[in-house]
Amino acid sequence: MRLILTALIFVEGLFFLVMGLGFLFMPASTVTSFHLSPDGAGGLAVLRADFPALFFVGGGAMIWGAWKRNGDLLLVPAAIFGVALFGRIVSVVADGTYPGFFPPMLVEALAVVLSLFGSRLLPHRLT
Template sequence: MRLILTALIFVEGLFFLLLGLNFLIMPTGAAVSFGLSPNGPAGLAVLRADFPALFFVGGAGMIWGAWKRNGELLLVPAAIFGIALFGRLVSVFADGAYPGFWFPMLVEAFAVLLAVAGSRVLPHQVV
């Protein structure tokens, strides 16, 4: 069970790294799939800076925690994707649902569940 959990955390971390890379290399295409449209060079800069930061740190945290089998490291991606999920929930209640709104929420919820479960199952480093 622990091996499967670690593998799932690692794979989802890779998924997030690829999402971040997609925003870095092809920000316009990635933005469209997220319901965004860049507004000139400033908008492209935001897409290339903020989205890779979110996905690289979250994904790398998942991969690092899984690779090192360190539950403490998984608390960072749990917080990152938990805040993203909370923002989506607020948006659903404040702005209403849209077609397919549940899929990104499901991905983020799965990331939080994996990271929290991994944090509980994998050992923590004592310094």
């Protein structure tokens, strides 16, 4: 069970790292799936700074926590993607749904659930 859980956490962490790389190196083409559009050099700078920060820290903590079998590290992505999921829920309530609103929520919910389960099942220790 632990092996399957750590493998799933590791794979989702890799998914987030790849998404972060997309924003870092190809922000103009990556933003279309996020319903965003860059506004000149300033917009591209924001996309290259903020989105990789979110995905690198969240995904990196998932990978590191799974690799080191450290439950403490998995609380970081649980918090990051939990806040992102909460923001999406607020948006659905305040603004309504849109085509394709559900898959990103599912990915974030999966990240939260996997991270929290991993945090509970894996040992807690400082690395």
